[in-house]
Amino acid sequence: MAKMNMLHAINSALDITMNEHPQACIFGEDVGYFGGVFRATSGLQEKYGKHRVFNTPLTEQGILGFANGLAAFGAPALAEIQFADYIFPAFDQIVNESAKFRYRSGNEFNVGNLTVRTPYGGGIAGGLYHSQSPEAYFAHTPGLKIVVPRNPYQAKGLLRASIKDDNPVIFFEPKRLYRASTGEVPEDDYTIELGKAEVVQEGTDITLLAWGAQMEIVENSAKQAHEQGISCEVIDLRSILPWDVETIAKSVTKTGRLVISHEAPITNGFGAEIAATIQQECFLHLESPIMRVCGLDTPYPLALEKEYVPDALKVMAAIKQSMDF
Amino acid sequence: MSNPNNVSLNINHDLEFIDGHALTIPTLSILTEEGDIHPSATAPTISKHTALKLYETMRFIRLLDERMQGAQRQGRVSFYMQCLGEEAAVTASAAALDQNDMIMAQYREQAALHYRGFTLDQFMNQMFSNELDLGKGRQMPIHYGSKELNYMTISSPLGTQIPQATGYAYGQKVKHIDAKTGELASTIDNVTICYFGEGAASEGDFHAGLNMAAVHKAPVIFFARNNGYAISTPAEEQFKGDGIASRGVGYGIKTIRVDGSDALAVFAATQKAREIAATQGEPVLIESIAYRLGAHSTSDDPSGYRSKDEEANHKVCPIDKFKKWLIKQDWLNEEDDAKAKEAIREDILAALKRAEKVQKPALEELISDVYDTPIPSLTRQYNDLKAHIKQHPDAYPITAGRIK
Ligand SMILES: Cc1ncc(C[n+]2csc(CCOP(=O)(O)OP(=O)(O)O)c2C)c(N)n1
Numbered sequence: 002m003a004k005m006n007m008l009h010a011i012n013s014a015l016d017i018t019m020n021e022h023p024q025a026c027i028f029g030e031d032v033g034y035f036g037g038v039f040r041a042t043s044g045l046q047e048k049y050g051k052h053r054v055f056n057t058p059l060t061e062q063g064i065l066g067f068a069n070g071l072a073a074f075g076a077p078a079l080a081e082i083q084f085a086d087y088i089f090p091a092f093d094q095i096v097n098e099s100a101k102f103r104y105r106s107g108n109e110f111n112v113g114n115l116t117v118r119t120p121y122g123g124g125i126a127g128g129l130y131h132s133q134s135p136e137a138y139f140a141h142t143p144g145l146k147i148v149v150p151r152n153p154y155q156a157k158g159l160l161r162a163s164i165k166d167d168n169p170v171i172f173f174e175p176k177r178l179y180r181a182s183t184g185e186v187p188e189d190d191y192t193i194e195l196g197k198a199e200v201v202q203e204g205t206d207i208t209l210l211a212w213g214a215q216m217e218i219v220e221n222s223a224k225q226a227h228e229q230g231i232s233c234e235v236i237d238l239r240s241i242l243p244w245d246v247e248t249i250a251k252s253v254t255k256t257g258r259l260v261i262s263h264e265a266p267i268t269n270g271f272g273a274e275i276a277a278t279i280q281q282e283c284f285l286h287l288e289s290p291i292m293r294v295c296g297l298d299t300p301y302p303l304a305l306e307k308e309y310v311p312d313a314l315k316v317m318a319a320i321k322q323s324m325d326f
Numbered sequence: 327m328s329n330p331n332n333v334s335l336n337i338n339h340d341l342e343f344i345d346g347h348a349l350t351i352p353t354l355s356i357l358t359e360e361g362d363i364h365p366s367a368t369a370p371t372i373s374k375h376t377a378l379k380l381y382e383t384m385r386f387i388r389l390l391d392e393r394m395q396g397a398q399r400q401g402r403v404s405f406y407m408q409c410l411g412e413e414a415a416v417t418a419s420a421a422a423l424d425q426n427d428m429i430m431a432q433y434r435e436q437a438a439l440h441y442r443g444f445t446l447d448q449f450m451n452q453m454f455s456n457e458l459d460l461g462k463g464r465q466m467p468i469h470y471g472s473k474e475l476n477y478m479t480i481s482s483p484l485g486t487q488i489p490q491a492t493g494y495a496y497g498q499k500v501k502h503i504d505a506k507t508g509e510l511a512s513t514i515d516n517v518t519i520c521y522f523g524e525g526a527a528s529e530g531d532f533h534a535g536l537n538m539a540a541v542h543k544a545p546v547i548f549f550a551r552n553n554g555y556a557i558s559t560p561a562e563e564q565f566k567g568d569g570i571a572s573r574g575v576g577y578g579i580k581t582i583r584v585d586g587s588d589a590l591a592v593f594a595a596t597q598k599a600r601e602i603a604a605t606q607g608e609p610v611l612i613e614s615i616a617y618r619l620g621a622h623s624t625s626d627d628p629s630g631y632r633s634k635d636e637e638a639n640h641k642v643c644p645i646d647k648f649k650k651w652l653i654k655q656d657w658l659n660e661e662d663d664a665k666a667k668e669a670i671r672e673d674i675l676a677a678l679k680r681a682e683k684v685q686k687p688a689l690e691e692l693i694s695d696v697y698d699t700p701i702p703s704l705t706r707q708y709n710d711l712k713a714h715i716k717q718h719p720d721a722y723p724i725t726a727g728r729i730k
Contacts, residue, residue: 030556030557030559031556031557031558031559033558033559033563034558034631035557035558035559035630035631038557038625038626055563056558056559056563058525058528058559058563058564058565059484059485059525059526059528059529059556059559059564060528060529060530061529062529062530063528063530086482086483087483087484089483090483090485090529090530090531126404126405126466127466128464128465128466128469129464129465129466129482130465130466130481130482130483131466131482267707268703297692297693297704297707297708297711298696298701298703298704298707299692299693299696299704300464300696302463302464302692303455303463303464303465303466304455304456304462304463304464304686304687304724305463305686305687305689305691305692305724305725307721307722307724308689308692308711308715308722308724308725309692312721314714314718314721315714318714318717
């Protein structure tokens with residue numbers, strides 16, 4: 002074990018992959034010698050050479066098209082999109098190509114070797130174009146897997162599992178936590194199963210569900226709630242697609258209440274899918290309507306970020322509302 | 327020979343491939359380092375008024391950049407981007423336009439905006455995202471915009487302005503087309519200039535924008551600022567072939583390359599480009615070569631990806647070069663210049679302090695402008711948020727005190 006921040010943990014997962022597979026390639030804007038604008042790929046070009054760790058021209062569409070081809074060839078394609086806000090020029094390559102390669106060819110071809118890493122989310126005074134959480138757009142697309150880690154340990158294990166998984170995976174990294182979140186991480190290889198949520202804290206009165214950077218917020222609310230005598234079960238969804246209905250349904254069956262929180266705008270956010278499914282699964286066990294605490298239906302603002310963001314106080318208000326229903 | 331494939335069929339019997347560098351495009355240079363006109367060059371006609379305004383803009387932007395770089399380090403603004411080394415490219419191109427021509431910029435073109443008349447306070451209000459910011463405090467510092475000054479508000483995703491500029495320019499042209507003949511009936515009164523970096527020229531939007539402009543003949547001046555770097559990525563890892571200019575030629579667009587540290591060369595090229603766009607109703611591409619002397623932004627450190635030697639090799643100051651020429655014209659003297667600089671520095675500091683004190687936008691601005699009028703779900707969310715803030719005023723100090 003070693004103390005690592007999230008960037009180190011990600012770097013370690015990439016390093017193991019590069020060692021393991023002689024054709025694995027890491028590429029994206031500024032990822033080469035510079036190590037990426039957040040330094041997630043630091044040192045890897047020195048170690049594995051310019052032909053396996055390289056800067057691409059500034060074209061997200063090109064990065065994903067290239068990645069699809071490389072992965073179809075059979076090499077692990079580890080693509081970085083500098084900010085999730087800039088993944089949209091590559092939307093067609095991801096949604097129409099990566100996601101449908103296997104299906105449309107009757108599995109003659111597939112891009113299971115593709116992993117797209119991209120920093121997402123707010124809290125860094127980044128405004129409209131450096132703060133978005135676009136997971137829901139991709140969650141509407143069969144054929145992709147979507148993963149969001151909450152801390153360094155999770156990041157390394159989930160990234161390794163994403164890379165090993167035989168499907169294209171989009172790996173959203175909470176950039177606010179890149180350096181802020183540290184913890185003990187094994188230096189050796191390990192994986193965390195995709196598609197499984199984790200019960201981070203057990204409780205009896207209400208279930209709080211989030212993912213990525215929002216986990217820190219709901220854990221804070223759970224502490225506040227505890228002081229007021231409310232016992233929260235806190236769950237990290239970890240994988241958005243596929244998502245773990247069973248673990249959430251089991252928890253809500255026990256507690257009878259659910260609060261879902263995410264940074265992305267509330268309308269058609271992934272919380273909506275969860276609420277609809279859990280309502281069906283747990284209808285007779287629900288003590289109050291499922292609540293959502295999310296971003297507003299506006300672009301991500303700058304000056305009024307605090308007002309916009311689903312903070313611990315807003316989650317707490319929802320917990321109380323649910324308890325008092 | 328022309329044929330249905332729209333290519334020249336110049337039949338040849340040798341198996342021959344043309345090299346990517348076969349097209350070598352010259353670079354227009356007019357001013358020498360000493361501020362003289364190259365013996366074989368022709369200086370453009372430029373009035374004393376325009377020349378001085380051009381110089382004053384560059385001087386102002388240099389001082390603003392220096393101060394705001396510092397302000398970012400002091401934690402007073404969250405982010406800044408300077409245009410060190412590219413002042414002449416941006417200012418002189420803007421100076422060659424009509425005030426009502428549209429400017430669609432990338433982000434490093436604050437000098438063009440100042441040339442148009444964007445005031446010091448307007449710059450500061452945007453950077454401090456206060457309630458006087460025309461963009462209502464929604465975007466990061468340097469994302470300026472002004473309808474009055476025909477300067478389209480900056481959007482961070484790179485390259486998106488390029489096909490938009492083509493469309494905008496097409497709009498400017500349409501009203502000059504004779505409905506019967508479909509031909510241009512008169513000179514186009516206003517055209518569009520579109521700035522972007524050599525990095526952004528790799529985006530799909532660049533290719534789409536140039537191709538559309540060429541085929542549909544939009545009066546847009548594509549102004550590529552080739553400054554050698556896209557964040558840490560050097561130009562040789564960005565593209566092959568002869569710069570961005572060769573791409574313009576590839577798309578069938580009239581193209582010129584200029585020394586971007588030479589205000590007179592940029593002015594002359596842009597003036598001519600404007601004339602072509604306005605009278606012939608077609609696009610033009612200008613590639614300006616001017617090394618990015620500074621960091622990409624306050625978030626990066628160029629010592630991580632380029633050597634001090636390399637930087638020293640490129641230390642051409644476009645402002646000094648132009649200043650020497652102005653002095654030789656007897657339009658400027660060192661003493662007045664030094665005095666003006668001192669006064670500007672003081673103005674900048676005062677404006678910074680003023681903007682810092684202006685309050686942030688009101689809570690309503692969170693939901694305004696998402697649509698022309700807020701849709702019901704937004705109004706509902708706003709009312710819930712207001713109630714929440716009223717209950718917890720201490721947690722939301724920026725807005726709580728002003729909620730009715
Ligand atoms: C679509 C998109 N991808 C990535 C970025 C991140 N980014 C911002 S500036 C920049 C480099 C741009 O370089 P260039 O176009 O050469 O202009 P310069 O900064 O040199 O003026 C990058 C990669 C972005 N803003 N938009």
